[in-house]
Amino acid sequence: MKQDELIFNIINKENNRQLTGIELIASENFVSDEVRRAAGSVLTNKYAEGYPGKRYYGGCQFIDEIEQTAIDRLKQIFNAEWVNVQPHSGAQANMAVFLACLRPGDKFLGLNLSHGGHLSHGSPVNFSGLNYTALEYNVQETTGYVDYEQLDAIALKEKPKLIIAGASAYSREWDYARIRRIADRIGAVFMVDMAHPAGLIAAGLLKNPLQYAHIVTSTTHKTLRGPRGGIILIGKDFENPWGKKTPKGEIKMMSALLDSAVFPGVQGGPLEHIIAAKAVAFSEALQPEYIDYQTQVKKNAAAMAKALIDKGYKIISGGTDNHLMLVDLRSKFPDLTGKQAEIALVKADITANKNMVPFDSRSPFLTSGLRFGTSAVTTRGIKETLMGEIVDLIDTVLSHVENDTVIRSTAEKVNAMMKNYPLFAW
Template identity: 40%
Template structure:
């Protein structure tokens, strides 16, 4: 009889336990942490057993610098097939003409996009870090802030929505070489058509950093930047539920520049086990079941956002269109860092984020992982109530969280 992926995983872990019990304990501890708490970090999710099987496959052993049919190493016949499948599935899933699936992360994808389109010193317009921009959108601690001249746009102080008049005015003033649309903490859909129009007026490339909404886009629960952006950068984890990694989509006019910017300019050998796992995830994301999942992610986020608002949190923009929620706990008399610590102690795992106006920090959370576990609107209401119990440090909250998590196992491996 054929050996199942579960049996292979069990046998592999048994071997690890025998050879390296210290590391086996770490992995067992992390598994217990994930199964005994609620993973509400907006950038995290649970990959399927099929994705994990590809990650732990023999493809991890293969060196494959270059691209299918043009490798710098021999023995690449099978990995060439794997990468072609991944690219074909990505272009079909997102309606793009070209895909590069080699970036090791979302940041690597953005770096390659900049390398393909920009030169050091060029001006780039992107969301300011205090308003939700990513490190690769001009942080002085990141390559982006060191190599390029970033100008930041922001959100309206009252609505919390992107101020497109400000974006247009800054583009007219600074004439950037590229405009980046995308954020790590903006819970509404960007107006890609508006960004395209502004970029055209300024003579700029439009780069969409769609790391967060890419899974929603795959499932038809969010608008796609592909028809509007010159280049789309994304991650393959988060809502997409694939392996940790990145990808780039573009048209045929930029395909060669993008490919050369990934390899050999910014990366070496492709991680073929990860590329195979990306292909598996793209295949899963093309199913009706995934489309249903993506819409449930958004529905759950809206219920949870409303529940937090009812409990007294100041939910930014008044809600969400995506998997992502940002909120200020200040009306409850507590800061974002303290709130995160108290919630973590109760098994409610999330992040803090910058707040566009003021000196404090808010909390950032998402519903991708808990939706993968099968939770719905009733559980979102329960989670909002658990937030308040955790912040009041009520006895028994940790056990309630643990019980909720165990009622909905991730089934990820």
């Protein structure tokens, strides 16, 4: 068979793009060679519907060992009682929780998408908003922090069956204990989607939501630094929020409900090559250097937020407790949209994404914000002392979005800078 030159040439170009640019998308990261080797391994050839020891296909003895290793390592990282490593993505992990906990039409409460929430927490174009009744809480306009009083008030009035904490663009620590208290008062399931800060939590640098929530979901590819995928976890004491009875009246524990919601509920065969890559990433997360890495991610984010503020940019909530920050461009460039800013930065080989800011005056297609995250640049070995220089490059581009000469010379500086940093430095 002929080699597929078309695709491999494009992959080479993408590899070059990743090597030469500054990657600031908050949900992205670079995985180690070992994670990539596992993800590209022969395991992609194998069907393994079911779970370790209970498969619908023969020849799963090695697959079982791999999936069980992923399960054991993940439990150890987060001190979990039960986990499922099969969700193909974060959205599918969330879908499985909805399937296990709600009936179509049931009410649930999540953070407003335009205030930092995620599509799968109730957007009207997503399964969550299409099949269930989505209610939303906001961040406060003045502080940029979650409006817990509003959350409590909506929960008490509407009595949703599920409350979700977690976000795609929220830079602050959560008050999980407070949300758990309100969930207990109304008999709701409390789910935390820790997709963004999971790596920082794994390193012990942010609160572990498994101590507060009935169910926790995550992606594995953002701060956690594994392959693209999802996971579901349950902590030590929170197996079954309904006592012994599920809403359907069956005596079935939450973990069994979640296992069957993942397979056969929302998925068929698991991606065992990705599960092997997850296991490798989990092993990396259990090593002492991982704490140094995540500590550096946080330091880089704090330094970046400070440098942006010093240059006159407004950061929502005034700073960051994690790896990301949300910039309201209107404070410095009232006429510049997030879309224009993203396009100009990409031309300078700096990758970030436009993002709604809370109470945005523009549409999601234009936006007034940019979201930045520091996981990927930290993986390449960048330290906090360079974050000021990176912010200078960003500021130069945003001050000259129409000036191709300035943008080209900035791209040259970016490429020269990134020559000093290998793809994976940890």
